[in-house]
Amino acid sequence: MLLAIDAGNTNVVFAIYDGDRQRGLWRIGTDRNRTADEYMVWLIQLMGLKGLKAVDIHGAVIASVVPGATFNLKRLCKDHFGCEPVIVGQPEVELGTRALVDKPEEVGADRLVNTVAAFAAHKCAMIVIDFGTATTFDVVDEDGNYRGGVIAPGLNLSLEALQLAASKLPRIEIAQPPNVIGTNTIECMQSGMFWGYVGLIEGLVSRIRAEFGRPMKVLATGGLAVFFAKATHVIEHTDNELTLRGLLQIHKRNMGQ
Structure with a gap:
């Protein structure tokens, strides 16, 4: 299953997909100081309500407009789910679109x-x-x-x-x-x-x-x-x-x- 994370200025959205089927969707207020461990304590309880476990996650992808939160979200994926996340914006990540703008x-x-x-x-x-x-x-x-x-x-x-x-x-x-x-x-x-x-x-x-x-x-x-x-x-x-x-x-x- 895939853990998709969308970190915005107001909320961080977590979704779990089994193929194309969404199995869970949760939001938490954006906090640049929230640690990977704190995210995990909150998320694993909500996953449990859907019958999901950490071992079910085999991949992760992150889009973040909050640089201060990105590090801990990456640590969450690596330390607690055992996967290296695809992070939108990193040079090696292929999007399938080009930004044809000045910068x-x-x-x-x-x-x-x-x-x-x-x-x-x-x-x-x-x-x-x-x-x-x-x-x-x-x-x-x-x-x-x-x-x-x-x-x-x-x-x-x-x-x-x-x-x-x-x-x-x-x-x-x-x-x-x-x-x-x-x-x-x-x-x-x-x-x-x-x-x-x-x-x-x-x-x-x-x-x-x-x-x-x-x-x-x-x-x-x-x-x-x-x-x-x-x-x-x-x-x-x-x-x-x-x-x-x-x-x-x-x-x-x-x-x-």
């Missing part, structure tokens, strides 16, 4: 993994929107290569910044308000967050398509993908496990499968 080494591992998975699923030029700590828009060309994109503050990050900067504003949940024009403070804030992000999505997708100059599908991933897909016609597909599927494909490629 390829600066492209986040998650964005390259999403490119691989999106192209494998749809075989066409695409815009991949990832709703995470940041909201990213990634451009995939007709050959499956990464061509650049856009990075905007994530919705939760924007909301936190607003609440920190304006002391009189209350804490609110992210929700679609009944109207665009709010008639109280909470509805006004919800409208700004929700419809403001719909405007961001539609505006950037329109400008990217115009600049790219060729037809492009739009796929969204991340926790808020389905939430926003219901509010705008520009999001054509959603896939909340896009990054994990990309990791699975990259591991297969590097194992010669």
Whole structure:
């Protein structure tokens, strides 16, 4: 079985695959100081609830945008699962995509993994929107290569910044308000967050398509993908496990499968 690890700025996601079938999926808050032993104590208990054991794991793959966490995740794989992980971004790891940008080494591992998975699923030029700590828009060309994109503050990050900067504003949940024009403070804030992000999505997708100059599908991933897909016609597909599927494909490629 394969252990796939996606380390983001907010959460680290662990998934176990038996071939193409997912056997378990768990999240833990990202902590650069969490040790390999601490990860293992937490993970092995959750694996046990699914009837899985450490000896069942025969391979591992890691994509991380948190350099401080990568070392301990690598130690987790080597010390507790007895396998050398495939780490996205290392020179010897073949992705099946090229980053055709000014500084390829600066492209986040998650964005390259999403490119691989999106192209494998749809075989066409695409815009991949990832709703995470940041909201990213990634451009995939007709050959499956990464061509650049856009990075905007994530919705939760924007909301936190607003609440920190304006002391009189209350804490609110992210929700679609009944109207665009709010008639109280909470509805006004919800409208700004929700419809403001719909405007961001539609505006950037329109400008990217115009600049790219060729037809492009739009796929969204991340926790808020389905939430926003219901509010705008520009999001054509959603896939909340896009990054994990990309990791699975990259591991297969590097194992010669």
